[in-house]
Amino acid sequence: MPFDVAAEVIANRPLSSDFNVLALAAPAIAALAAPGQFVMVKPGTGLDPLLRRPFSVFEVLRDTGGAPTGISILSKRIGASTSLIYDARPGQCVACLGPLGRPFSRVDAPTEAWMVAGGVGLAPFATLAESLRARGVACTLFYGARRAAELFFLDFFRALGVDLVLSTEDGSVGELGRIVAPLDRRLSTRPASSSVMIYACGPEGMLEAAARSAAAHGRPCEVSVERIMGCGLGGCYSCVVPMRGADGRPHHVRSCLAGPVLAADQIVWD
Ligand SMILES: Cc1cc2nc3c(=O)[nH]c(=O)nc-3n(C[C@H](O)[C@H](O)[C@H](O)COP(=O)(O)OP(=O)(O)OC[C@H]3O[C@@H](n4cnc5c(N)ncnc54)[C@H](O)[C@@H]3O)c2cc1C
Ligand code: FES
Numbered sequence: 191m192p193f194d195v196a197a198e199v200i201a202n203r204p205l206s207s208d209f210n211v212l213a214l215a216a217p218a219i220a221a222l223a224a225p226g227q228f229v230m231v232k233p234g235t236g237l238d239p240l241l242r243r244p245f246s247v248f249e250v251l252r253d254t255g256g257a258p259t260g261i262s263i264l265s266k267r268i269g270a271s272t273s274l275i276y277d278a279r280p281g282q283c284v285a286c287l288g289p290l291g292r293p294f295s296r297v298d299a300p301t302e303a304w305m306v307a308g309g310v311g312l313a314p315f316a317t318l319a320e321s322l323r324a325r326g327v328a329c330t331l332f333y334g335a336r337r338a339a340e341l342f343f344l345d346f347f348r349a350l351g352v353d354l355v356l357s358t359e360d361g362s363v364g365e366l367g368r369i370v371a372p373l374d375r376r377l378s379t380r381p382a383s384s385s386v387m388i389y390a391c392g393p394e395g396m397l398e399a400a401a402r403s404a405a406a407h408g409r410p411c412e413v414s415v416e417r418i419m420g421c422g423l424g425g426c427y428s429c430v431v432p433m434r435g436a437d438g439r440p441h442h443v444r445s446c447l448a449g450p451v452l453a454a455d456q457i458v459w460d
Contacts, residue, residue: 192423193218197286199278200251200260205342209310210276212284213251213262219288220258223247225296225318226414226451229261229288230422233274243271244419244446246313246391247289261286264342266310290422291450294318294389294412299326301385305352306332306373306400308392312342314414318389323350330355330376334369334396338362370399377407390414390454401454411454415445422446432458 197214204210219229230242245263253259265275278284294314297303303322305315312333319329329350334357335341341363347354355372356364365372373388380386390400391414404411420426423446430442431449433456440458443449 192288192290194287196283199280199282201280202278208267211262211264212275212278213260214284214286215260216286217259220250220261223250223289224293225321226293226314227289227291229286232285233271233278239270241420244422248313248316264313291446294451296321297327297387301387302328304330304386304388306390308334308396311392314391319350319352332369332373370403374403377403398459405455412451413454414450415452417445419446434458
């Protein structure tokens, strides 16, 4: 059951001229949130933007005793809502509904977790990596961005013991090009006897490429899809994704309810 709260902004940390992390006081949402779930956020009180926008839960914030106190979101400024999120000030209230949607399924060791993130698609992997490392699962993060300055929280993942494979489109750090290329190479050399689960979040082209690579190497893959979401609750059908059922016939699912995490091999990518 999601909670709808007026969450006070605890802190707003700019990471660059476009990216920021907004910490929100929302203990009830934090207590329930599972890796991969999202919140619907409306930062302003006016009519523009009218609707809330979806954001992955980036961090679950806790007090010194470990009790959940809130969540943070990692936001990339692209329009009206994300500009308001970038400019939000501590003390201000933000409408926040969640947690919503279907989370990632979590594997157990000795299965390895390979997370594939493109840009702000990093957001759901902080909580997923924490949760999987706590279960003793070996984790690798394949993380691609446009440039070195847009690769965030590397030390956070290193401190958890996550192996990092990086790429940038300008070659300023890691491999030059897209992140699915090193993923594909690693999959090619991986013995079939070792178990790997692939999780991907980022632009749709990257999700499709990761899904095709996973399928070509016979590996399971879950992707977190980013559709435009008007309500986050199943009422508006703005977020549908074509899927193929067990009978092979295509049908549409609402990604706010059936997703945002979906089995990659059931999505109709074409
Ligand atoms: C489940 C889910 C989780 C998400 N998590 C995050 C997150 O953690 N961090 C983050 O920065 N963003 C995330 N997004 C994307 C985020 O919701 C959009 O960036 C946001 O809605 C843009 O709002 P805006 O008012 O700033 O831009 P708008 O003014 O609404 O849009 C600006 C432009 O971006 C396009 N656009 C808007 N939303 C999307 C979208 N979902 N996909 C592709 N194009 C879009 C619009 O068509 C328009 O051209 C997530 C989306 C989904 C569905
Ligand atoms: S966002 Fe409204 S039905 Fe999914």
